[in-house]
Amino acid sequence: MKIMVLGGDGFCGWPTSLHLSxxxxxxxxxxxxxxxxxxxxxxxxxLTPIAPLSERIATWAQVSGRTIGFELLDIAHDYDRLLxxxxxxxxDTVVHFAEQRAAPYSMKSxxxxxxxVDNNVSGTHNLMCAIVEAGLDTHVIHLGxxxxxxxxxxxxxxxxxxxxxxxxxxxxxxxxxxxLHPANPGSVYHMTKTxxxxxxxxxxxxxxxxxxxxxxxxxxGTQTPQTQRHPRLINRFDYDGDYGTVLNRFLMQxxxxxxxxxxxxxxxxxAFIHIRDxxxxxxxxxxxxxxxxxxxxxxxxxxxxxxxxxxxxxxxxITDTPIEHLENPRVEADENDLIVENRQFLELGLEPTxxxxxxxxxxxxxxxxxxxxVDASKIPASSKWRVAxx
Amino acid sequence: MKIMVLGGDGFCGWPTSLHLSxxxxxxxxxxxxxxxxxxxxxxxxxLTPIAPLSERIATWAQVSGRTIGFELLDIAHDYDRLLxxxxxxxxDTVVHFAEQRAAPYSMKSxxxxxxxVDNNVSGTHNLMCAIVEAGLDTHVIHLGxxxxxxxxxxxxxxxxxxxxxxxxxxxxxxxxxxxLHPANPGSVYHMTKTxxxxxxxxxxxxxxxxxxxxxxxxxxGTQTPQTQRHPRLINRFDYDGDYGTVLNRFLMQxxxxxxxxxxxxxxxxxAFIHIRDxxxxxxxxxxxxxxxxxxxxxxxxxxxxxxxxxxxxxxxxITDTPIEHLENPRVEADENDLIVENRQFLELGLEPTxxxxxxxxxxxxxxxxxxxxVDASKIPASSKWRVAxx
Numbered sequence: 001m002k003i004m005v006l007g008g009d010g011f012c013g014w015p016t017s018l019h020l021s022x023x024x025x026x027x028x029x030x031x032x033x034x035x036x037x038x039x040x041x042x043x044x045x046x047l048t049p050i051a052p053l054s055e056r057i058a059t060w061a062q063v064s065g066r067t068i069g070f071e072l073l074d075i076a077h078d079y080d081r082l083l084x085x086x087x088x089x090x091x092d093t094v095v096h097f098a099e100q101r102a103a104p105y106s107m108k109s110x111x112x113x114x115x116x117v118d119n120n121v122s123g124t125h126n127l128m129c130a131i132v133e134a135g136l137d138t139h140v141i142h143l144g145x146x147x148x149x150x151x152x153x154x155x156x157x158x159x160x161x162x163x164x165x166x167x168x169x170x171x172x173x174x175x176x177x178x179x180l181h182p183a184n185p186g187s188v189y190h191m192t193k194t195x196x197x198x199x200x201x202x203x204x205x206x207x208x209x210x211x212x213x214x215x216x217x218x219x220x221g222t223q224t225p226q227t228q229r230h231p232r233l234i235n236r237f238d239y240d241g242d243y244g245t246v247l248n249r250f251l252m253q254x255x256x257x258x259x260x261x262x263x264x265x266x267x268x269x270x271a272f273i274h275i276r277d278x279x280x281x282x283x284x285x286x287x288x289x290x291x292x293x294x295x296x297x298x299x300x301x302x303x304x305x306x307x308x309x310x311x312x313x314x315x316x317x318i319t320d321t322p323i324e325h326l327e328n329p330r331v332e333a334d335e336n337d338l339i340v341e342n343r344q345f346l347e348l349g350l351e352p353t354x355x356x357x358x359x360x361x362x363x364x365x366x367x368x369x370x371x372x373x374v375d376a377s378k379i380p381a382s383s384k385w386r387v388a389x390x
Numbered sequence: 391m392k393i394m395v396l397g398g399d400g401f402c403g404w405p406t407s408l409h410l411s412x413x414x415x416x417x418x419x420x421x422x423x424x425x426x427x428x429x430x431x432x433x434x435x436x437l438t439p440i441a442p443l444s445e446r447i448a449t450w451a452q453v454s455g456r457t458i459g460f461e462l463l464d465i466a467h468d469y470d471r472l473l474x475x476x477x478x479x480x481x482d483t484v485v486h487f488a489e490q491r492a493a494p495y496s497m498k499s500x501x502x503x504x505x506x507v508d509n510n511v512s513g514t515h516n517l518m519c520a521i522v523e524a525g526l527d528t529h530v531i532h533l534g535x536x537x538x539x540x541x542x543x544x545x546x547x548x549x550x551x552x553x554x555x556x557x558x559x560x561x562x563x564x565x566x567x568x569x570l571h572p573a574n575p576g577s578v579y580h581m582t583k584t585x586x587x588x589x590x591x592x593x594x595x596x597x598x599x600x601x602x603x604x605x606x607x608x609x610x611g612t613q614t615p616q617t618q619r620h621p622r623l624i625n626r627f628d629y630d631g632d633y634g635t636v637l638n639r640f641l642m643q644x645x646x647x648x649x650x651x652x653x654x655x656x657x658x659x660x661a662f663i664h665i666r667d668x669x670x671x672x673x674x675x676x677x678x679x680x681x682x683x684x685x686x687x688x689x690x691x692x693x694x695x696x697x698x699x700x701x702x703x704x705x706x707x708i709t710d711t712p713i714e715h716l717e718n719p720r721v722e723a724d725e726n727d728l729i730v731e732n733r734q735f736l737e738l739g740l741e742p743t744x745x746x747x748x749x750x751x752x753x754x755x756x757x758x759x760x761x762x763x764v765d766a767s768k769i770p771a772s773s774k775w776r777v778a779x780x
Contacts, residue, residue, distance in 0.1 A: 079504065110523045114469065117515045121585070125507045132777060133500045153567070157560035166556035166569075170547035177543070179556075182569040183588055191592045195511070195585045198573055202581045206721050207776060331596050386597060387522060 001286060002026045004089060006075055006127070007097030008068075009053045010035050011236045012143065012219060012278055016095060018226035018233065019279035020286070021066045028069035028089050029053070030082075030098070034119070035236075038105070044240040044378045047252055047370045048222060051232040059232040076123040083130045086138070093286045094131075096142045098123050099192065103147070104329075104383040105242040106189035113188045120192035121199075128203040139210040139289040140200070141282060146217050146271045146302060148194045150184025152336040159340045162215065162298025186332055187385070200296045208292040212285045216278065217271030217302035217340075220247040221358055222366045224276050235275065237366055239374070241381035247272065247311055249379070251359075254319035255367035256374050263381070264328035266309025267335030271302035274353035284348045300342045303352035314355070319363060331385045391676060392416045394479060396465055396517070397487030398458075399443045400425050401626045402533065402609060402668055406485060408616035408623065409669035410676070411456045418459035418479050419443070420472075420488070424509070425626075428495070428633075434768045437627040437642060437760045438612060449622040466513040473520045476528070483676045484521070486532045488513050489582065493537070494719075494773040495632040496579035503578045510582035511589075518593040529600045529679040530590070531672060536607050536661045536692060538584045540574025542726040549730045552605065552688025576722055577775070590686045598682040602675045606668065607661030607692035607730075610637040611748055612756045614666050625665065627756055629764070631771035637662065637701055639769070641749075644709035645757035646764050653771070654718035656699025657725030661692035664743035674738045690732045693742035704745070709753060721775045 003020050007013040008029030021027045031053065039045060051059065057068050069089075075082050075098050086094075099120040100106060106116040124142070131138050149159050160181065168175040180201065183194035200211040227235045238244045239252040250260050273281075281301050290297040312323050328334070346352075393410050397403040398419030411417045421443065429435060441449065447458045459479075465472050465488050476484075489510040490496060496506040514532070521528050539549050550571065558565045570591065573584035586603075593599040617625045628634045629642040640650050663671075671691050680687040702713050718724065736742075 110519050113519050118512060121511050122508060129500050129503050154558065154565060156562060157565060164558060166558055168544065168554060168556055172546060175544060175547060179572040185592055191588060194588050198581060198584050202575055
């Protein structure tokens with residue numbers, strides 16, 4: 001299968017590209033290297049020392065004998081080249097990771113709010129428009145987020161995989177409909193993913209584009225079997241206040257004896273998935289496309305749910321690190337339940353990596369190993385969700 | 391009240407600016423004159439001879455003694471200036487018409503699809519972002535469309551004003567929720583309005599911005615009491631295949647003896663409102679803002695519904711013009727019912743102009759009067775909704 005991976009240099013994109021390459025697919029990475037440029041501007045670095053993309057690709061060729069292509073391209077702002085690359089490569093599948101993916105970064109300033117909307121919406125719309133213009137039957141797999149649903153909307157009812165059955169009173173009796181689950185995004189970043197959903201729904205309906213939208217939980221872990229094959233293949237591990245996700249931040253904080261920073265009570269329940277399962281899910285999605293004319297297929301790409309405070313306690317116990325409660329910068333409920341349906345991927349054969357299996361490995365192999373690379377000044381989360389009025 | 395009218399040179403924006411000015415409000419028009427530039431590129435003109443905006447404003451000052459300000463500004467691409475103008479003028483209300491508003495134009499080509507998404511989404515998001523950055527308590531009134539609901543979703547049930555009561559089965563029994571009505575846009579243009587809705591919902595929730603979203607029907611008619619006060623104040627009347635709306639196109643076709651072009655069977659039911667009522671609705675919305683912290687207020691800004699074929703027959707009868715059925719370029723049902731709730735504006739005192747009152751006036755005062763300005767070659771609608779695959 002010919003697969004284009006947009007954002008193939010990123011935290012999820014790179015291990016996905018390797019996984020798909022190893023599985024025998026022809027992979028072309030399209031990336032504008034924006035994630036590395038943002039690191040430069042934020043003056044932070046991945047905890048793990050990541051090689052430049054061309055070195056990564058060359059190393060992969062050495063260890064695997066497989067070639068991955070690379071096209072330096074900004075899909076949000078170079079439509080003509082995107083169209084040309086699509087026509088030339090004629091992918092069976094495009095995996096679309098090419099979005100600004102940090103909620104705190106998206107709330108950092110007016111500039112980052114606007115960048116996130118512009119990059120994510122223009123990128124997604126350009127992709128759909130170009131596939132139609134090129135006349136391709138390409139299957140688009142998009143990395144969405146559990147955050148499109150919001151938290152607590154349905155109380156203790158499980159969150160379905162994208163579509164919700166509702167009933168409406170009408171003069172002629174009950175009307176039953178299956179609708180896209182109502183959106184309730186918690187940040188500008190999450191909001192862009194809810195906009196993406198409507199773009200996909202339109203192009204699926206109007207043009208018959210085949211779309212799979214993966215509503216992913218918080219990804220934890222660092223390595224996959226492929227990224228472990230050589231030090232220059234190592235995956236990114238972010239721990240800073242903008243791009244570090246909660247569990248990876250805890251692991252690194254524990255490694256340097258920094259208190260585990262919990263926002264609010266930590267009663268927020270979130271869904272998680274290991275990076276090893278992310279790459280498997282994406283291959284499963286590649287192999288199981290919807291048909292043209294179908295509405296977008298939506299998977300909840302999650303394997304476990306935890307309360308943030310329980311995660312912190314787990315790591316505090318393993319590593320003997322104290323917990324510190326900080327004010328929550330987000331506009332959200334301090335506590336929520338979360339039950340997520342994820343039957344579709346399990347039925348397709350996914351065998352999840354659970355937290356209890358992977359946690360110690362992460363502490364020892366990543367957080368402690370690269371501890372001397374930590375800049376502790378970058379740990380605090382500085383983005384405020386709501387600006388005090390002057 | 392200080393009111394900024396974004397897109398104040400347009401078909402709805404200009405008469406709205408005059409109406410608000412006459413009512414004693416301080417009006418500042420912000421416009422990038424994109425609508426006139428698109429006319430240049432499409433090689434079409436308003437049937438009515440419209441004066442340049444500065445002349446319009448000068449004429450209004452002569453006949454009314456009232457001053458309207460004008461700022462030439464592209465809100466989608468000059469954020470810094472938008473922010474500065476907002477800070478300087480500190481509007482109580484911003485009326486946001488500054489969007490590409492023609493469905494056929496939005497489906498004309500990849501370029502116009504992308505222009506529509508970029509202009510509309512960036513413009514709306516820049517506005518919300520700038521109001522928050524400026525620390526203003528400005529009320530945003532946005533011109534949305536009935537098309538966000540799609541047609542036929544709820545069968546014969548009335549379309550509520552923005553929010554729909556639904557029930558969901560849960561393990562603990564029925565869960566009742568009021569949700570934003572599911573979106574089902576029929577073009578890229580309509581899609582952008584569904585994206586706008588989610589942007590408004592987020593900024594209302596996260597930042598307490600006060601938003602009113604007006605889901606407007608198809609506007610017909612040309613003049614308001616203010617635009618009739620001097621020939622140089624005359625409003626725009628579009629009849630071309632891209633920007634001409636169905637009823638105005640019929641009126642002009644009848645005036646030149648061109649068959650009334652009905653797409654498909656004409657069984658599509660649509661909602662309508664006269665331009666005189668549009669401007670009144672907007673003033674009512676200005677005077678009745680939501681409170682900070684409220685979800686966006688949504689009004690259905692419509693007064694009547696008609697099947698397209700019935701409109702054609704009505705005008706055929708008055709004017710003795712034949713009807714011609716053409717293939718429908720849109721991807722939509724050939725027939726639909728449409729019942730629309732519009733109690734909120736009626737309760738606020740709106741007294742609708744009905745089709746039976748205004749139609750003959752339009753035929754005589756506008757369509758026949760300017761008949762020599764018609765370029766009949768611009769009448770056919772050329773945009774295809776779905777491109778044949780190569």
